[in-house]
Amino acid sequence: MQTDVNENSSTPKYWLSLEQWRNDEGFKELAQREFLSSPLAEDNKTPAGGWARREFLQLMGASLALSTFGCVRRPVEKIVPYAKRPKEIIPGLPNYYASTFVDGYDVVGTVVRTREGRPIKIEGNEFYPGSGEGLSARGQAQILSLYDPDRLTGPVQNLVNAKRTNKDTVSTNWVKAESALKAALGEGGVYVLSSSNPSPTSRSIIEKFVAQGKGKYFEFDILDRSTFINSQGRVTGTEIMPSFDLSAADVIVGIDADYLGTGVASTAHQRAFALRRDPGGSMNHVIQFESMMTLTGTNADERYAIKPSEQLAIALKLAESICIQMGVSFPFAWREIYGSFNDTIKGFPFAKKLNSIAEKLVKAKGKSLVITGAEASMTQNQSAVYDVVNFINGVLGNDGKTVKYSNSVSSVRGSVASLNELISLMNQELVKTLIIHNSNPLYTLPEASGFRSALAKVKTVFYTGDRVNETGIGSNYIIPDHHPLEKWMDVENISGVLSLSQPTIQPLYDTKAFEDILLQTLGSTQTWNQTVKASTLAKVGGSEKSWVQFLQKGVYGTVENSPKSGRSYNGSPLKIRLDEAADFELVLYTTVGIKDGTLANVSWLQEFPDPITKICWDNYLCISPKTALDSGLNEGDVVALTSNGITLDVPVHIQPGLNDRVLALALGYGQKAAGKVANDIGVNAYQFAAIEKDQIIYSGMNAKFKKTGQQIALANVQGHHSMEGRQIVVEATLKDILEDPQAGQHKHKVFSLWSEHKYLGHKWGMAVDLSKCNGCGACMIACQAENNIPVVGKRHVLNGREMSWIRIDRYYTGTPENPDVVYQPLMCMHCDNAPCETVCPVLATVHSDEGTNDMVYNRCVGTRYCANNCPYKVRRFNWFNYSKVSNPLKMVLNPEVTVRSRGVMEKCTFCVQRVKAKKTEVKLADRKLQDQEIKTACQQTCAAEALVFGDLNDPSSEVSKMQRSLRSYSLLEELAVMPAVKYMSKVRNVSQLKGADNHKKGGHH
C-alpha cells in the first residue's frame, strides 16, 4: 500500500480512493501510519492535555479503582502456616486445658479452649464438684480480660513527689524493679496484702518471703465473709465457711442471702438448686427475706421485702418459734433483745407468716437450711444475725447435712481484722515495704478506713496489678503479674479438692508471675512452675502419670457426700447496736455481672444487663415505686445521695419489690483508672461503706437523697416489664401441675394449609425449663464468647441495638410492691414456618434440612424485613462495622464463627459450628451421634441445666422427652410458626400465684 504512494507524485495506477488518486498530502501522511491513532501518547500529535488511547484506558482503570476505593472491604491478609507444627496443635482443631476460675469466693473448675495457641473460650469443667460444666457470666467473660488493651505491657515505676502523690509514670525494667524489691527485703518490714489466696503453694511462698522480710502476710477481701466465719466459730466452735448443700434442703429460708447470684459458690448452688425445682421430683420450698431484690429472691417461692434493720428481728423470731416447736430452750442471753423487737415483729405485714415458716423449717428439720450473708446482710449487727442463723441451723439439725462443715470453702480466707492490723502497722511506720497483690484497696476501701493516709507512710509500695489503677497510682512500682490464663496456679477451693490453673498461652506481655519474683528475690533456684508441680505432685499421687492425669482432669479429690452428725452449738450473747429508725436505709449490693468490680473493664460484663433490673452500663439507686411516687422521681432522675457524710449524684431506678424504706446501690462501679471501658461508669458505692471494728458495713446505713433536677438515661435492654396478660411465661403452682401438667396453659388449635417440612436426618430443637432457669444470664456471655458477638456501648443499647443472640426477658407479675419475677431465655426459635424466611427478598435466611433457620451473611443486603417480621425479635442488625476490633482484642474471636460486617443481619444459629464439628467427628469415627454429645454454648454453661439442645427426630433424646412433656408449650403458639424451641412452664411451690391467672386451661374457643 505504501509503495505506490511513496514512489513519486505521479498518479497511481491503482487507487483506493480519490484522495490517493489525487496524491493528497493528508492521505500520504495517513498512509504512513500503521494505526489511525497511536496507542501511545508520544506518537500522537494530539494537542497538549489530550489523552492517548492507552492513557485513557489507564485513567479509566484508575478512576474505577478510585471509585471503588471507598468501599474496600477485603484487604489482603497473608496467613503464614507453621513451618514446624507444634506436636499438640492441629490447625483448625481446638485444644482444651483444664484450669480454674477464681473470682473472689466463687471458684469454679474450668476448661479453656484454645485455637492455634490462643485461648478463645472458657467452659466449666465437668469433673469439678458442685458446679460441673456450669460457669457464671463472669467466668465466661474472664477470657476477654486476657486481651484487655489496657493491660500493662511491662513493669512501670511511679515517680512520687514529696506529697507522695503520683507525679509521673515511667516504664522501668524487671532488673530495676527486682533489685528494689531485693533491697527492700534486706531492709526488713516487708508486708504483703492480697485478697483471699486460694493457692496453698502461693501462700507458702509468700509466707516464706515475709518471714525473710520480717513482716507479715495479710489476706483481706473487700466483699468480706470473715464475720460469718467468726460467727461459725462462736456458735459451733469451728471457724470455717461451710458449704451448703442446697440439693438436700427441702425448705430454704434466706435472710438477705444471695446464694444463687453473687454469694459464695453461687455456680455450684445454682446447679444444686435447679435439681430441686423439678415438679416431677421433690420440689423444694424457698422463702426469702431481702432488702434488695436479688437473683435468689426472684427465684424464691415466697419473697418478703424487708429493710436491713429488720433482719435480726426476723431471725430471732424464727429462732424463738423454732426453739419452742423443737422443745429447745431459746438462749437466755437473747431474750432481752428479742423482747425489744416485739413491736417491730408485730408490725411486719408478714408477721403471721413467720410462725408457719418456722413450722415448715421444723417439719423439714435436718433437710432445711437458713442462709444469710449477702452484702445486704452486712449491717452493723451482721454478727448477731449470723449468730442467730447459725444457731437456727444447729437447732434444726441441719449441721452436717445441709450445712457441710467437712468440705468447707477454704478459699474464703480474708478478714477485716487483718486489714485493720495492717493499717495500724502502717500508721506505726513499721511497714517499710508493702506488696499489694490481687487487690485494689485504694479503689475499694472507703476514705474513712484510713488506708490511703496509712499507705503514705510506707516507704515503698509494690503493686502486682495489670494496670495503673487507683492502687497502681498510689504505689512506687507496678510489677504486673501474669493473667490467670498465662500462669500456673494450684487452687484449693473446697477443702480436700485440688484443682489447677495451667498457662494456656505464652504471656502476651513482659509480665512475671508474682511468686516467681518472690522466689527469685529469695534466691531460690526453683521457678514458680517447678514449685507448683513439686508441691502439688505429692498431693495428687506422686507419680508423673498421676500428675498428667491431674493436668488432664483438672481436679483431684472429691467432696464428702454422706451426712455428718451436727456440731454442738450455743447461743452466745449478741453484740448489737440499735439506732433510731432511719427514713431510708442504704443497701450496697453486688450485681451478677460487675460484682466487686475486678472485671469491670471487660466490656461484655459492662453490657451484660443486670438479671433483675435489665440495666447495663451504669449503677443506679434503686428506690421503691412508692418512694418514687412520694418524692416525684422518675426513672433516670439524678438524686444527690447522702450517707456516712458523703454525697454522690446518682440516677434512680424504680425497682418493684423493694421495701419503701430501702435505697440500694451497686458496688463495683465508678472506677477512675480501670481502663477505657470501665472508667467513669457509674459512681463508686464503696465510699458509702464503713469499716467498724472488724467488720465492713454495706447495709442499713442511714441515708437521704435530694432531687437534683438532672437526668441520666439508663440503658435498659428491656422495653416493658409486664406480660400484659399475654401467654408468654406460663406459671402454675405445684399443686395444679401435679393435678394437670398443662395447668396455666391456654392451648390454641393451630393448623397449616400446607404440608410441613420433612426432616430425614436430624431435626435440631431445644427445650427450656423455666422452672429451672434462674435468670443468671451466664448463657448470654457464653454465647457472646462463642459467637463473636460485639459490644455496642451505652448509647446504642439505649436504642435497643445490643447484639445478644440469646437474651433473658424478665417480667414482673402481681403488684409492683410485692411482685413475682419470671425469667425467659429467648434465642432464635428456628421456626418451621419461619416468618423471616418468606420475607427476605434475597434468600439470605433459609431453612436447612435439619430444621435450623440459617443466616447467609454474604447474601444479606440488610433490608431488616426479617427482623420486623420476627415475632420474637431475636434478630440483630449490624448498624455499624462492629466487627472492626483492634489488637489484642481480636485474638478472642472464635475462628469457627464468621465475623459479621456492617449492614447484615445476624442471630442465633444453634451453634451450628459445634453441630458441624461433632457431625464430622462422628462421621470420621463411623459411629452414631449420641444424645447430648452436641451442646450449644448456652446449654453448656447453664449451671441449672435449664436449656437442653438435641435431635427431635430421636424420640429417646432428652430434648424430645422434654418437648413431649405436657408442661411444654410453644411461645406465641397461635401464630403457627412452629418454633423448634419449646418452653416448660414455670412451677412455683406455692398455693396461689401472685400474677393474675389469665389463662385458664382449656381448648380454643
Added chain:
Amino acid sequence: METYRKPLIVGNKTLKDVTDDIASLVETPPGLGWLTMILGSSSVFLFYIIVIGIIVGTGMGLMGVSHPVGWGTDIVTFVFWVGIGHAGTLISAVLYLFRQKWRTSIARSAEAMTVFAVATAGIFPIIHTGRPWLAFWLFPYPNQRGPLWVNFRSPLVWDVFAISTYATVSVTFWYVGMVPDLATLRDRAKGLRRLIYGVFSLGWRGRARDWGHYEMVYLLLAGLSTPLVLSVHSIVSFDFAVAQLPGWHTTIFPPYFVAGAIFSGFAMVVTLMTLVRIAVPEFKKYITIDHMELMNKVIMTTGMIVGYAYGSEFFIAWYSGSKYEVYAFVNRAIGPYWWAYWTMITCNVVIPQIFWFRWARRSIPTMFVVSIFVNIGMWFERYVITVTSLHRDFLPANWGMFDMTFYDFGVLIGSFGMFFTLFLLYIRAIPAIAIAEIKPVLGFGKGDHNGGHHG
C-alpha cells in the same frame, strides 16, 4: 345560547395565545423568583446528597432505626413519595379514559410530579438497606453466584417490580404525551434549542398520520397505566400486609393505601398548582379555580375513604379477637405515639372536611393550607403504620421507642430538595401545560359566541 358547562379555559384564548402563553415560560430567561427557588431547593438537594453519602459511608446506625423498630424514616418517606405519585397517573390515565376534559390543564404537571416523586421515592429503598452497594441483588438477573435467585415470595421483590414498572410506564406515558408540544417548541426555537427539542420530538410533523398514531399510543398507554394506579400502592401495602405484625397484617391495606395515595397525590398537585398559579399568573386562565375545586372534591372524598379505613381497622382489630391486634390499635391511639396518630387523624380526616363549603374549595389560600396539612397527615399515616406497629409487638420485653436523629430529618427534608429541584427544572424545560391538549378544549365550534377575539 345557554352554556351548560363552564368553559375549561377562560380569557378568550385563541390558539396562538395558548401556544404563546405556555411556550413563553420555556422560552424566556428565568425570573428572580424561579432563580431564588432553584437556588434554595438545589442547596437542599446538595445537602441531601451529602447526608446520604455520610449514611452510606458510616452505617445505618446513624439513623433512628433500632431494635425493634427496624424500619423508620426511610420507609415512611418512601411510601409517602410513592403515594404522591399516584395522583399523576390517576389524572393522566384514568381521567383520560373517562374523558374528563378538565384534566388537560393539570395532566402534564401531575405526571411530572409522578415521575419525580417516584424518582425521589426510589432512592429510599436503596439507602435504607444495610449494604446499599449490593441492593441490585434484589433484581433477578443471571449471575455467576450459583446462580442465586431472588425470593419471589418476598413482598420486597414484588416492590422492585412494581416500582420499576411504574417508573418506566410513567416516564413513557409522560414523554409520549409531550411529543407534540416538544415539536411546537422545536418549531419556535432556533439553534441548539431547536436541535435538542428536535431530537426529542421524534420527527413529529403534525400530520394526520402522526396524530392518528399518537392518539392510539396515548390511549393504549393510558390503558396500561390504569391498573398501575391500583397495583403499585397495593403492592407497596403488601410490604406491610404480608408481614404477620399486628397493625401491618391487615387485608384492608391495598384499597386503603390506594385511596391514601390518591388523597396525598391530589393534595400535592394542589400544592404545586397553587404555587404555579402564583409563579405564572397567566396560567390562572388555564388552571382555573374550577380545576382546583374539582381536585379539592377528590381530596375530600378520598380523605373520607381513608377516614373510613382508620375506623374499620379498629373495628376489625376488635372483631378479630386477637389481643395483639387490639393492643396494636389501642396503642396507636393512646400509646406513646398518640400525638402522631392524632396528627394523622386531624390532618387527614378532620381538616379536609372544610371542603364541604364551596368557599373553601374555591379559596386558594385555604386549599393551599389544607393541602399542606394533608401532605403532613399522610406522612404521619405511614409513620404511624410503620413505627407504632413495630415499637410494641408480641413480646413486651422487646418494646422500644423510635427517635429520629439529625440524619432522619436530613433525608426527609433533603428528599423535598430533590423533588423541587427536579420540578423547577421541569417547568423551565418542558411546557407545563399540554398545549396540544388544551387547544381541543378551548370551546370552538360549540356555539360559544364569545370564543376568540374576533367573536
